Every structure is written in structure tokens, then in C-alpha cells.
Amino acid sequence: MTTARPANxxxxxxxxxxxxxxxxxxxxxxxxxxxxxxxxxxxxxxxxTIAGALADEASDAAFWAAxxxxxxxxxxxxxxxxxxxxxxxxxxGSVPVLRALTxxxxxxxxxxxxxxxxxxxxxxxxxxxxxxxLLVCYASFWQVLVQVLYGVADVDPxxxxxxxxxxxxxxxxxRHVLWPTALPYVFTGVRLAASVAxxxxxxxxxxxxxxxxxxxxxxxxxxxxxxxxxxxxxxTGLLGVLINLLARTGERRxxxxxxxxRGEVPV
Amino acid sequence: xLEVKGLRxxxxxxxxxxxxxxxxTFTVDNGDLVCLVGPSxxxxxxxxxxxxxxxxxxxxxVRVNGKAVDGPPEGMAVVFxxxxxxxxxxxxxxxxxELPLKQKKVARARRTELVEQSLDAVGLSGSESxxxxxxxxxxxxxxxxxxxxxxxxxxxxxxxxxxxxxxxTRADLEDLVRRLWKRLGVTILFVTHDIDESVYLGxxxxxxxxxxxxxxxxxxxxxxxxxxxxxxxxxxxxxxMRTRVYxxxxxxxxxxxx
Numbered sequence: 001m002t003t004a005r006p007a008n009x010x011x012x013x014x015x016x017x018x019x020x021x022x023x024x025x026x027x028x029x030x031x032x033x034x035x036x037x038x039x040x041x042x043x044x045x046x047x048x049t050i051a052g053a054l055a056d057e058a059s060d061a062a063f064w065a066a067x068x069x070x071x072x073x074x075x076x077x078x079x080x081x082x083x084x085x086x087x088x089x090x091x092x093g094s095v096p097v098l099r100a101l102t103x104x105x106x107x108x109x110x111x112x113x114x115x116x117x118x119x120x121x122x123x124x125x126x127x128x129x130x131x132x133x134l135l136v137c138y139a140s141f142w143q144v145l146v147q148v149l150y151g152v153a154d155v156d157p158x159x160x161x162x163x164x165x166x167x168x169x170x171x172x173x174x175r176h177v178l179w180p181t182a183l184p185y186v187f188t189g190v191r192l193a194a195s196v197a198x199x200x201x202x203x204x205x206x207x208x209x210x211x212x213x214x215x216x217x218x219x220x221x222x223x224x225x226x227x228x229x230x231x232x233x234x235x236t237g238l239l240g241v242l243i244n245l246l247a248r249t250g251e252r253r254x255x256x257x258x259x260x261x262r263g264e265v266p267v
Numbered sequence: 268x269l270e271v272k273g274l275r276x277x278x279x280x281x282x283x284x285x286x287x288x289x290x291x292t293f294t295v296d297n298g299d300l301v302c303l304v305g306p307s308x309x310x311x312x313x314x315x316x317x318x319x320x321x322x323x324x325x326x327x328x329v330r331v332n333g334k335a336v337d338g339p340p341e342g343m344a345v346v347f348x349x350x351x352x353x354x355x356x357x358x359x360x361x362x363x364x365e366l367p368l369k370q371k372k373v374a375r376a377r378r379t380e381l382v383e384q385s386l387d388a389v390g391l392s393g394s395e396s397x398x399x400x401x402x403x404x405x406x407x408x409x410x411x412x413x414x415x416x417x418x419x420x421x422x423x424x425x426x427x428x429x430x431x432x433x434x435x436t437r438a439d440l441e442d443l444v445r446r447l448w449k450r451l452g453v454t455i456l457f458v459t460h461d462i463d464e465s466v467y468l469g470x471x472x473x474x475x476x477x478x479x480x481x482x483x484x485x486x487x488x489x490x491x492x493x494x495x496x497x498x499x500x501x502x503x504x505x506x507x508m509r510t511r512v513y514x515x516x517x518x519x520x521x522x523x524x525x
């Protein structure tokens with residue numbers, strides 16, 4: 001005999017609500033751990049103190065200027081990397097000779113950690129925006145390039161021959177067959193590049209001291225303003241979440257036709 | 268008029284050579300509906316790709332209305348077997364049908380008219396804004412046919428277009444092709460591995476041998492122009508002709524086995 005079981009309150013819970021509950025739990029832990037003395041407050045201030053520091057920062061014009069610097073460096077670097085990566089990917093991907101010619105070079109240059117270029121960046125641009133951009137562009141470019149190459153390789157030969165048989169021009173074949181096929185890959189590349197770009201922007205500012213949130217974190221640390229340092233770290237985290245959210249929303253809207261977004265359609 | 272003369276195609280990879288087509292010669296007159304039938308693996312698709320200008324033959328030539336084919340010729344449309352891959356999933360049905368017309372620089376008003384007419388002709392009015400992947404297989408192939416018809420080709424190549432749809436849909440689509448052919452006066456070369464289909468559809472059936480392929484035999488199908496899935500297929504003349512084609516295909520296979 002089977003009886004109707006009452007719905008499990010956790011399993012039937014609203015996922016958004018559960019997410020918020022999880023976050024609240026984390027904040028509670030961060031609040032309690034330093035208060036009961038598990039960790040020295042000098043290294044981890046309670047959540048409420050960090051929140052207070054965050055509020056102080058929000059009323060400081062210098063903080064907003066630093067945030068703007070980081071965002072500008074991130075956006076310019078990412079834009080340059082995306083445009084360059086997409087163009088290079090389309091050209092290299094559609095010419096087999098170029099693809100074969102560049103394959104080993106790409107595999108060699110891609111794994112070089114961007115941070116290894118910090119000395120070069122300093123040499124070239126000092127502590128200006130330029131050095132941040134160099135690192136951001138270098139790291140993000142490969143993410144986009146590699147994805148576009150995958151995308152171009154994924155073009156369906158039947159779709160391509162269809163376009164050919166209807167006498168599409170070379171440009172029309174790129175515009176109407178190659179590009180839409182590569183687009184989901186481009187999005188993946190951009191999403192990956194957006195996160196990497198933020199990491200590199202903060203790293204550059206932190207290590208080189210070019211203007212931005214990273215530099216502010218370093219300054220807070222060296223002047224022993226630990227709650228402020230944490231507050232700034234939280235801001236970089238929020239920035240990361242926001243960037244990811246933005247990328248995913250864009251992806252959903254523009255790729256409604258794609259299998260990964262539309263799911264299985266009952267016919 | 269479609270002329271294939273001494274067509275030969277050898278695939279080379281490294282030092283290995285595979286002769287897919289040995290020596291093919293046949294013609295399709297303007298306004299004819301000719302079916303090409305042959306055992307599986309006999310190079311039907313290779314032949315069709317050579318005719319469509321998508322593949323360069325090793326020797327021999329293909330002429331469409333007197334002009335040698337050295338790339339996809341003007342006034343020709345191809346319907347592929349793999350409708351799901353031939354239609355663009357990122358475009359609605361309407362856009363899929365309209366895109367080749369845009370490439371052909373047809374004026375907007377005329378495009379709208381052609382898209383509407385061709386979708387109506389294949390029985391898909393009302394599905395214009397659906398995406399291909401929202402439709403069943405048979406309907407998707409109808410979209411591909413509508414796209415070819417809207418293009419107003421003089422020559423229509425069909426590469427086993429109904430191999431992937433179920434038997435009932437297949438019968439409907441066969442009748443659709445006959446209807447469109449009669450209405451539009453277009454020249455159709457229809458490639459199939461289905462013997463009954465070739466006899467039912469064609470005015471003439473060209474039988475191919477196994478690979479390396481030559482023309483095994485040709486047969487004029489003198490059935491009445493009005494064909495019907497029930498009566499035509501039960502007609503003794505139909506059965507005699509399908510038997511004849513079947514025997515030839517079997518003979519082709521046996522020759523290849525020796």
C-alpha cells in the first residue's frame with residue numbers, strides 16, 4: 001500500500017530562497033567565528049564590521065573612482081580581446097592552411113600565464129592603465145580565439161553545401177552559416193574571457209599598482225585597514241557575479257534557437 | 268537540359284585511390300522527371316554533388332542548359348536528404364525560405380509573394396514563424412522543398428529526400444513532388460535507393476551499377492500521368508516495371524560481387 005507522503009520541505013523549497021538562506025548562513029558564520037574567538041579579529045573581522053566598512057567605502061568618491069577604473073580596464077581589455085579573438089578565429093578557422101600553421105603556436109602561447117607578463121607590462125607602460133590592459137587582453141584573447149576556432153570547425157557540411165548550392169557569396173556564407181554556428185561558442189568564449197579579464201584586471205592593479213580596486217585592496221592591506229580590505233574583496237566578488245549574470249542573460253536571449261537553451265522540443 | 272557525359276570520379280587519399288564513378292552518360296530533357304536508382308553505396312550522392320557543382324569530377328563533364336558546370340549553376344536548387352542539417356535552426360521557416368531569394372537579389376514584395384506561395388504549395392501556411400526544429404521530420408522536409416520551389420529553379424536535384432521520413436509521410440511527399448513538378452514545369456532529377464519510389468515518381472528511371480558506377484540500364488515509365496498511391500501501385504504495368512528495375516539492380520550487385 002502506498003500513502004501520499006508529505007512533500008519534503010527542503011526538496012520542494014524555492015531554489016532562490018534556499019540560495020539566499022545559504023548566503024545568510026555564510027554571513028552568520030563569518031559573524032560568529034571571529035566573535036567567539038576561533039579566528040583573530042585582526043585577520044577576519046565579523047561580517048557586520050565588513051558591512052560597515054563597505055558602507056563607508058560607498059560614501060567615498062575615491063572608492064567609486066577605483067571601481068570605475070577597474071570596470072573601464074575590464075571592459076576595454078575584454079572588448080579588444082573579443083574583437084581580435086573573433087576576427088582571428090574566423091580567419092584562421094576558415095583557412096585550413098592557416099589553422100595548421102598556427103596550431104602549435106597557439107598551443108604554445110595560450111598556456112603562458114598572463115601574470116608572467118607583468119614585468120613586460122611594467123617595462124612598457126609603467127603603472128598606467130596600459131599595463132592592466134596588456135595583461136587583460138592577453139589572457140582573454142586566447143579564451144575567445146580557441147572557442148571561435150571550435151565554433152568554426154563545428155559548421156555543418158550539409159548547411160554549408162546548402163548555402164553553396166544556392167550560390168551564397170563568400171560573405172553571405174560567413175554571415176548566415178559560419179557566424180550563427182560559431183555564435184554559441186563565441187558566447188562561451190566571451191563568458192570565460194569576462195571572468196578571466198576581471199581576475200587579471202584586479203591582479204594587475206594589485207601587483208603593479210595601476211589604478212583600480214586591486215590597488216585599493218593593496219593600500220588597505222598595507223595601512224592595516226582589514227575591514228576595508230575585506231569590503232573591497234566583497235566588491236570584486238559582486239562584480240564577478242554581476243558580469244557572469246550579464247553574460248548568461250545575453251546568451252539566453254540571443255541563442256534561444258540553440259539546443260543548449262531551447263532544450264528538447266517535443267514534436 | 269541536363270547532360271552528363273563520360274563522368275568519372277576518383278577519390279584520392281594519399282596513395283590510395285577509390286574509383287566511385289567510372290563512366291556515366293545520360294541526359295535529362297527540360298521538364299522531365301527522371302529518377303536515378305542504384306544499389307546502396309553506388310555513388311549516387313557523389314554523382315549528384317558533381318551535377319550540383321559541389322564536387323569536381325575527375326573526368327567527363329556536366330552541362331546544364333548547354334553551360335559546363337564548374338560551380339553551383341544558376342537556376343538550380345538542391346534538396347538534401349538531411350533536412351535537419353540543411354535547414355538553418357537559427358532562422359524561422361519564413362527566413363529559411365526567404366534567404367536564398369535575398370541572395371538572388373529578388374525584390375522584397377516578390378520575395379514575400381514567393382515565400383507565401385511556396386509554403387502554401389507544400390501545405391505549410393501558418394507555420395511561417397515556427398523554427399524548423401519545432402516541426403516534425405516530414406514537415407521539415409516540406410520546408411526544404413518550399414525553399415527550393417520558392418527559388419524558382421529550372422532544375423531541381425533531390426538527393427534521397429525521403430529516406431529519413433516514415434512510410435506514410437513518404438507517400439504524401441511523393442505525391443507532393445509529382446504535383447509540384449506538373450504545376451511548375453521544372454526539370455527534376457530525383458536520386459533514390461527505393462525501387463518502387465523511382466517507378467512511381469519518374470517518367471524515366473536510370474539504373475546505376477554498383478561502384479565503380481556505370482549506367483546499368485534505362486527504363487521509360489509509360490504509366491499514366493495521373494498517379495495514385497493505391498491504383499498505380501496495384502497496376503500490373505507498375506509491378507512489371509518495378510520487377511524489371513529490381514532485376515537490374517540485383518544483376519548490378521551480382522556483377523559487383525564477381
